[in-house]
Amino acid sequence: MEAKIANGLLVSPRIDSEKIARRIGTGGSVQFSRRFREQDRLQVLVSAQLQPKTRNSNRHKTVSLEVSCSYKNFPASLLESGGFQAPFDEARILKNKSQEIRPYLSGRCIYLVGMMGSGKTTVGKVLSQVLGYSFFDSDTLVEQDVEGTSVAEIFKLYGEGFFRDKETEVLRKLSLMHQLVVSTGGGAVVRPINWKYMQKGISVWLDVPLEDLARRIAAVGTGSRPLLHQDSGDAYTKQTLTRLSTLMEERSDAYANANARVSLEDIAAKLGHRDVSNLTPTAIAIEALEQIEGFLKEENGDFGL
Numbered sequence: 001m002e003a004k005i006a007n008g009l010l011v012s013p014r015i016d017s018e019k020i021a022r023r024i025g026t027g028g029s030v031q032f033s034r035r036f037r038e039q040d041r042l043q044v045l046v047s048a049q050l051q052p053k054t055r056n057s058n059r060h061k062t063v064s065l066e067v068s069c070s071y072k073n074f075p076a077s078l079l080e081s082g083g084f085q086a087p088f089d090e091a092r093i094l095k096n097k098s099q100e101i102r103p104y105l106s107g108r109c110i111y112l113v114g115m116m117g118s119g120k121t122t123v124g125k126v127l128s129q130v131l132g133y134s135f136f137d138s139d140t141l142v143e144q145d146v147e148g149t150s151v152a153e154i155f156k157l158y159g160e161g162f163f164r165d166k167e168t169e170v171l172r173k174l175s176l177m178h179q180l181v182v183s184t185g186g187g188a189v190v191r192p193i194n195w196k197y198m199q200k201g202i203s204v205w206l207d208v209p210l211e212d213l214a215r216r217i218a219a220v221g222t223g224s225r226p227l228l229h230q231d232s233g234d235a236y237t238k239q240t241l242t243r244l245s246t247l248m249e250e251r252s253d254a255y256a257n258a259n260a261r262v263s264l265e266d267i268a269a270k271l272g273h274r275d276v277s278n279l280t281p282t283a284i285a286i287e288a289l290e291q292i293e294g295f296l297k298e299e300n301g302d303f304g305l
């Protein structure tokens with residue numbers, strides 16, 4: 001397995017100490033990242049911390065050296081374990097990736113779209129934090145605009161049309177702002193006018209298998225999601241799944257309008273997981289940034305990463 005190959009490289013990493021010394025100048029730390037062939041998927045990261053030159057010596061002394069390996073941006077340790085047991089590594093990969101692409105976003109907002117329960121709020125908060133952006137949930141803004149009335153109550157009291165108008169108005173206002181990560185409502189994609197607003201930023205579709213959506217939603221109950229709500233019973237998850245399937249059929253073309261798609265099935269396949277249930281929000285956020293990077297490269301030509 002590639003992770004084993006990567007770990008093997010740890011035994012004899014070739015490090016050009018003179019080059020490190022030149023790059024580091026009077027002391028501090030330096031990080032080298034080297035990609036190996038095989039479609040640039042295998043990466044070795046070398047971090048060195050050096051003492052500054054002393055008066056009696058013009059040689060730097062290494063005080064710490066760290067070598068880590070990753071496959072397709074997932075660390076070897078994580079691949080070997082077969083699960084996400086290395087949150088520190090994940091967090092570091094996420095941070096590096098966000099720092100890499102942040103300048104190319106030029107402050108544009110990120111809009112997360114996808115079905116109810118796809119993780120737009122959960123992953124959105126992770127992304128906003130690492131990018132230093134503000135986070136907004138369009139459902140919450142609609143609720144605030146209707147004097148704190150919940151989405152479920154808005155549907156009951158005023159109907160879906162009223163909710164959709166409020167949602168469009170919220171997206172219009174957000175489109176005037178910068179440096180936001182926005183979790184949109186699952187149905188926001190059906191109105192073309194909403195795309196006009198979201199196109200000011202970068203849209204990302206969180207594509208999660210329906211069975212997993214049904215499981216997640218059934219776990220917390222459908223009370224807050226009026227388009228799925230039903231009384232609990234034996235067929236609870238099954239009915240949720242049926243309703244989700246119908247909605248997905250109606251909406252899949254609209255979701256596909258997004259600038260980038262994050263497929264949880266693809267992430268699971270990359271990591272050798274049998275299903276998507278063990279993917280952490282951080283791992284999904286990493287993939288989101290990679291897909292955004294792909295979109296930016298297509299948009300502007302490869303920017304040398």
Ligand SMILES: Nc1ncnc2c1ncn2[C@@H]1O[C@H](COP(=O)(O)OP(=O)(O)O)[C@@H](O)[C@H]1O
Nearest residue numbers: 115116117118119120121122216220279280281
């Ligand atoms: N990666 C994940 N793995 C498992 N459960 C998740 C994951 N991301 C979110 N969830 C759970 O799924 C439910 C819906 O997530 P949420 O972020 O509110 O979705 P959305 O905003 O798209 O409706 C929540 O209970 C949340 O804890």
Ligand SMILES: O=C(O)C1=C[C@@H](OP(=O)(O)O)[C@@H](O)[C@H](O)C1
Nearest residue numbers: 115116117139185186187225226
């Ligand atoms: O899919 C939909 O039409 C809806 C999704 C909900 O948002 P989440 O996707 O955040 O659950 C909320 O906007 C409303 O219940 C309608």
